[in-house]
Amino acid sequence: MNPGSPGGLDKRKAYILATVVYEYIATAEPVASQTLTQKYHLGVSSATVRNELADLEAGGYLVQPHTSAGRIPSDAGYRTFVDQLMQPETLQAADRRRIRDELRDASRELDEVIENATRLLGRLSKNLAFATKPSNDAQTFRHLQLIWLSARTGMAIVVTSMGVASQSLFELAADVGPDELTRLSNALNSRLGNKMLRDIRESDVAAAVDELGLAGEFKTVIMTALRSARSGEQSTLAASGAQNLLDQPEFQDARKLRSILNIVEEQKTLYDLVADSMTAEAPEVKIGHELGVDEMQDFSIVTVPYRFGESAIGMLSVLGPRRMPYARLMALASGTAETLSARLSDAEIK
């Protein structure tokens, strides 16, 4: 072993491993020693390659489906490939433009922008794309509007810097006029302006209500509206492109897909899987067993956070077979997330 080389592998082993992974990703067939010598000019014979392959298998980077078959990468093999061997990709100008164009025309509504980005990523990556929607917790309060609908009913609308966060209907025990609602709205706006949603305290609200001499029930109404604004969307996902997985030869058998679709529908598991990538700078990759979910042994996920202003507010991910083109998907996910972030910042309510 040569300790200075990537993964403790000498140069030739590293190159052979990279080639096996690359080839397997492209063909979905176990890779034979002869295939390697024929398609790539290694400068050595297939017998030598066989010896190297045997070493790589002993090192845990490759596995053999059966004795008379070629090698396929193990999770560790993919991991080494992703971390140290593969050539990172950057997006073609065409892709980059396409992402920008498709996201530009879309609605300005937060939800729809994110859903569009997810759909786009699903299509471009030809895999299943999903995104966590941002919790509104860390958003900045911009405006609260109480709308008079009838003497005892109204609607409270909370606007954050990312757009409308929530609306909630309320009912009152005593009659109220439109003017009172307007005055209360104004009082609240001057008190709460530019706070983060999570930093708003009941006392702030109470002060405004009391100042105007309004009924105590308003406090509940407003706190409810604020609370629903905070919790809105929390831990829900947008997903798109499940049918792409049907094209992969390894999922021709419907049973394997069944469990993955359940997991996607359920959302919670997926959410947990990517939650810890929120603080990451670069795209994060989880491969097979690294996901820690039995049913997902055959899958990998690429995750990259998207931002609003400075801080990460959600994750954009691609889910596909372990045998996925990692470099390309990382580039696509990054590019989409970047454009999405820019798009969100453009739409900010200042």
Added chain:
Amino acid sequence: MNPGSPGGLDKRKAYILATVVYEYIATAEPVASQTLTQKYHLGVSSATVRNELADLEAGGYLVQPHTSAGRIPSDAGYRTFVDQLMQPETLQAADRRRIRDELRDASRELDEVIENATRLLGRLSKNLAFATKPSNDAQTFRHLQLIWLSARTGMAIVVTSMGVASQSLFELAADVGPDELTRLSNALNSRLGNKMLRDIRESDVAAAVDELGLAGEFKTVIMTALRSARSGEQSTLAASGAQNLLDQPEFQDARKLRSILNIVEEQKTLYDLVADSMTAEAPEVKIGHELGVDEMQDFSIVTVPYRFGESAIGMLSVLGPRRMPYARLMALASGTAETLSARLSDAEIK
């Protein structure tokens, strides 16, 4: 042939056809003459049944996958079964209660209520459920609120009787104060109140703006807001339960699913397929080729409209294999649509 009997079939043929369809739906296996005489007391021998089956096949109600197999229903066979032979089902009290409970707790937001109903129907039916979201065109205008965000920006929110319909940000060429926006909101509300969205004319808006001596650009802002309120959601679908289809033995082969998932993702085709059921009173069923889409030969759809007040505003559908339990799915779809309609009316903003 006995012209007085259902579908021109005599009583025994009708009963045998019904039994074949019923049995095939339950087992997914071609039905043999002996199975019929053993599991159902027909009072005749299997040889007689064979003669009847041959007649039914000649009449186009049944087909034989190959000579030494039992019969399976043709589209015409299913059609006769649905229209004339099957025993309609009504929901068990337990199901009814479950639907009510699950829809009651859900959010009051229109979108979410519909999505919940779709998810619920997907789960109960163990098939793919989908719903068209209502166009806001026929909704009643309740309130328009212009929210001041900064001297030259604001947000317009249109509230209809079904909840918030839309929000749109606007930018102005000249400064404006919060009070002016409030006054304009009030003027518009008194003029537009209780009109249907589609009946609101530019002249109504212009009159309010001019009356207050405000800049002409407000007309554009408000018309844009109203237009986006009208067109919102149009022809989009909610769908849920695609993975249920994977459980059906006939879709173990992934290829068949591929096309259907594409169609669901695309939405447009599905939308067109159910659009003409909007005026229907009872659940409508389309079977196999009746759908008019090659890729959907093996599927059937049950569709039932849901209402807001008097008028139908959208459709709730179940998509599954032709071999679906029609009576049960019709009952489930009806029940869900009914509860959904009631739920929407409860949430009406009066």
Added chain:
DNA sequence: TCTTAGCAATCGCGGGCTAGGAGTGCTAGG
């Protein structure tokens, strides 16, 4: 005329077998 028992005929399906081939690991010599 309708029903039915009996029976030959059909055809799909699964098991078992085999030949072919792909690919390896090992050995021995350069």
Added chain:
DNA sequence: CCTAGCACTCCTAGCCCGCGATTGCTAAGA
């Protein structure tokens, strides 16, 4: 350390064949 050569392994596809399921037909009986 590399590599040609070769025996060995094991999967795969194809084939055959027999079984079983089911039918349609025939002829006799109600």
